[in-house]
Each structure stands twice: as structure tokens, then as C-alpha cells.
Amino acid sequence: MVKIVVDSTCDLSKDQIEKLDITVVPLSVRFDDDEYLDSVTINNEEFYEKLILAGDDMPTTSQPSPKSFEKVFKEYVDEGYDVVAIIVSSKLSGTLQSAFNAKMEVSEDKIHLIDSRIASFGTYLLISEACKLRDEGKSASEIVIKIEHMIKNLKLYVCLNTLKYLVYGGRISKATGVVGTMLNINPILEAVDGELVQAGKVRGKKLSYKFMLEKVKDDIDTSYPVSFGHSHAHKAIKDFESFMSEHIDIKEREIISIGPTVGTYSGPGAIGIAYIKKDKE
Numbered sequence: 001m002v003k004i005v006v007d008s009t010c011d012l013s014k015d016q017i018e019k020l021d022i023t024v025v026p027l028s029v030r031f032d033d034d035e036y037l038d039s040v041t042i043n044n045e046e047f048y049e050k051l052i053l054a055g056d057d058m059p060t061t062s063q064p065s066p067k068s069f070e071k072v073f074k075e076y077v078d079e080g081y082d083v084v085a086i087i088v089s090s091k092l093s094g095t096l097q098s099a100f101n102a103k104m105e106v107s108e109d110k111i112h113l114i115d116s117r118i119a120s121f122g123t124y125l126l127i128s129e130a131c132k133l134r135d136e137g138k139s140a141s142e143i144v145i146k147i148e149h150m151i152k153n154l155k156l157y158v159c160l161n162t163l164k165y166l167v168y169g170g171r172i173s174k175a176t177g178v179v180g181t182m183l184n185i186n187p188i189l190e191a192v193d194g195e196l197v198q199a200g201k202v203r204g205k206k207l208s209y210k211f212m213l214e215k216v217k218d219d220i221d222t223s224y225p226v227s228f229g230h231s232h233a234h235k236a237i238k239d240f241e242s243f244m245s246e247h248i249d250i251k252e253r254e255i256i257s258i259g260p261t262v263g264t265y266s267g268p269g270a271i272g273i274a275y276i277k278k279d280k281e
Contacts (some may be wrong), residue, residue: 002134005082007014008038009088010123011259020131028062029260047260048232048268058168061261073114082140083111088119091194112140117194118143121229121256122156122274153277156191159208161269168276209243224276226250231258232268240271
């Protein structure tokens with residue numbers, strides 16, 4: 001028997017979490033002296049309202065404590081389960097280290113940790129496949145092997161609405177951010193080796209659609225689901241999803257709303273796509 005555990009940077013809604021039957025360990029986000037558990041004591045709408053009003057007083061985020069993971073792991077191991085934990089990229093957060101410390105306290109053999117090498121709506125593709133394998137009765141080891149192979153072929157592109165939050169997060173210089181904003185430049189990032197790097201820059205959202213389409217259309221393995229992600233950009237993600245669907249045979253899709261932890265760095269207005277590329281091995 002296998003339980004799937006994830007952290008809150010997967011950005012799944014309560015309905016999606018219940019449907020997949022997974023357990024989520026939350027990260028934290030802090031505005032001044034007020035600390036919130038990601039998607040537990042603050043929801044997405046409340047977060048983006050606070051973020052927009054925050055001005056230059058940006059929120060900060062923190063990983064779960066080892067004790068947070070330890071409590072979940074111990075409960076499931078004591079009940080006789082193996083645990084497969086799919087965790088945000090170790091290059092983006094220290095969350096995996098917290099999970100590892102908890103594993104060493106509970107059980108080295110029964111707990112299997114996976115560095116997803118990605119975050120947010122990209123993680124959904126790994127989680128949904130892991131849950132499918134669990135429901136088919138696969139062992140924890142079999143699930144880990146399949147998910148780690150998928151990670152090698154997992155791609156994500158995201159177009160940001162503004163460079164402001166990358167500046168505050170220390171990802172780019174303030175001067176670059178100011179120039180980008182003045183020129184209406186939208187940076188497009190891609191996930192590479194567990195990090196987000198710049199894939200290109202376009203002027204305006206419509207050109208970003210075309211940019212991402214060119215990257216995806218000949219690369220995608222359409223036998224897998226596709227996930228679309230957005231940060232408080234409900235209309236834009238519908239337009240983007242419709243545009244991509246006109247050019248790519250997408251058989252199964254899920255729309256993910258980027259939550260507080262990841263949204264601290266993306267800011268509002270981001271849209272993106274995650275998919276599994278064709279296996280060349």
C-alpha cells in the first residue's frame with residue numbers, strides 16, 4: 001500500500017487534492033509579522049489581494065520544518081504504508097532537505113523521496129501519474145522508477161506579466177527590471193535542470209503565446225496530460241489554453257492556479273504550460 005505526499009508548491013486546489021487522494025505539507029508565506037500556511041490559512045484570492053497591495057513591502061516564504069513531514073510520515077508508516085513524497089525542486093527550495101531529515105527520523109526503507117526538479121503546475125503531471133500507478137497497485141519502488149524517468153522529459157514554460165517580483169526575489173537586477181517594465185517586455189522562463197532560466201523575451205502576451213507554441217508543438221508527447229498554470233490570470237489562461245489547443249492535439253488537460261509560495265516570485269498575471277516531451281531514449 002502506498003501513500004502519496006507532496007508539498008504545497010504543487011498548487012493544487014482542495015478539489016484536486018481530494019480527487020487525487022494525496023496529502024499536502026504546506027510551506028509558509030509571511031507579510032510583515034503575519035505568517036500564513038500556504039493554501040491552509042490563506043487562499044489564492046486573499047494572497048494576491050495582499051500581494052498587489054503590498055507595494056514594495058514584499059512577502060517572504062519558508063519551507064516546512066522536518067517535524068511537519070515527520071508527523072505525516074510517521075502516521076502512514078505506522079499504518080503499514082510505504083510513502084512516496086514528490087517534493088519541489090531542491091534548487092528552488094530547501095523543502096527536500098526537511099523531508100529528508102524527517103525520513104531519517106521515521107524510516108529509511110518505507111519513505112521514498114523524489115526531487116521533482118520543478119514546481120507548481122509542472123509537479124501536477126508527476127503527481128497525477130504517481131496516483132494512477134498507485135491506483136493500479138504498483139509498488140513504491142515501481143512508482144519512483146516511472147516518475148524519475150518522467151522528470152527527465154518534463155518541460156515547463158511560463159510567461160511573467162512583470163519583472164517586478166523577479167527583482168524583489170533577487171533573480172534579476174533592478175535596472176533590468178525597470179527597463180523591461182518600460183518596454184512592456186514579458187520574460188519567458190523554462191525549467192532546466194531543476195532551475196528556472198530565461199528562454200526568451202517578447203513584447204506583449206500574444207507574442208508569448210506564439211513563442212511557447214513554437215517551443216512545444218513538435219516536442220510534446222500528446223499521450224500524456226498537459227497542465228496550464230496561471231497566477232490570478234483567469235481570463236488569460238483560458239485564452240492561452242484555447243490558443244494552444246487549436247494547434248496541438250491535447251487529449252487531457254488540467255488548469256492549476258499558482259498559489260502563495262510560488263506566486264511570491266511569479267507575481268500576478270503569469271501564464272504557462274507544462275508537458276512531457278517525446279522520449280528520445
